[in-house]
Amino acid sequence: MFGRKLIIALGTAALMLSACMDGAPTSTGGTVGSSANKSQAERQLEQQSRDLTQVSRSIIARNTAQGAIAGAAAGCGIALLMGGSARNCAQGAVAGGVVGGVGGNVVGRQAAAANTEIVRTAEVVQNLSQVSQRLNGVETNLQRVLSAQDAELRSLRRQVAANQVTQAQYEQRVRAINSNRTIVRQNLQAAEENVVKASSDLNAARQQGQQGLNPAIEAASSNRTRLQRNRARISLIDL
DSSP: OHHHHHHHHHHHHHHHHHHHHHTSOOOOOTTTOOSTTOOHHHHHHHHHHHHHHHHHHHHHHHHHHHHHHHHHHHHHHHHHHTTOOHHHHHHHHHHHHHHHHTOOSHHHHHHHHTTOOSSOHHHHHHHHHHHHHHHHHHHHHHHHHHHHHHHHHHHHHHHHHTTSSOHHHHHHHHHHHHHHHHHHHHHHHHHHHHHHHHHHHHHHHHHTTOOSOHHHHHHHHHHHHHHHHHHHTOOOOOO
16 A cells, blocks of 8 residues: 555656646747748748757656656665665655655665666667757758848848838848847757756766766767857847
């Protein structure tokens, strides 16, 4: 009876954690500007950057929730293996859950010593690979869109000087471009923050003694560097 209540409690906690993360606000920039006066390529880039942010969120949600459950299960199992009672199991599960989500206690080290993964390395690497693949698309399209926008603005300035386009028309297009760049930059920032959080979780697990995390940590570092580099390429246009 106690074991069933424990499983239900752990499952409920995991669902609440997942729902909290899924519902958390992200800097997607959806209210920064409408799609008016934007090209198809610009709208596509915005969607690609949103998709990138969503994929990067799944690293944290999936890994943290599973880590908490795995840590709790490991804590309970270790308590029982050491001859503990159901109460010891509950205490071990609580401690193990903390390890899965944060790291930093004895049960986590015991779980690592027993070859129990605090984080699921293979899944984390796969998730980071998906982030990298999404980023590839953003990176390619970003360069194309930025170049096209810069060329268009140079042309519009010449047309304004020649009285072929009004200043108001020029400023309207500049606002649309700035809206596009703001949305993409905010999404890249949100994705970077998610990758940083994943890196923190991985380093915490390694400090607890889990082996074989270097590929995941290196992948997270690479993604973070690329996100920073692409975000730095985006600048707003002064009116």
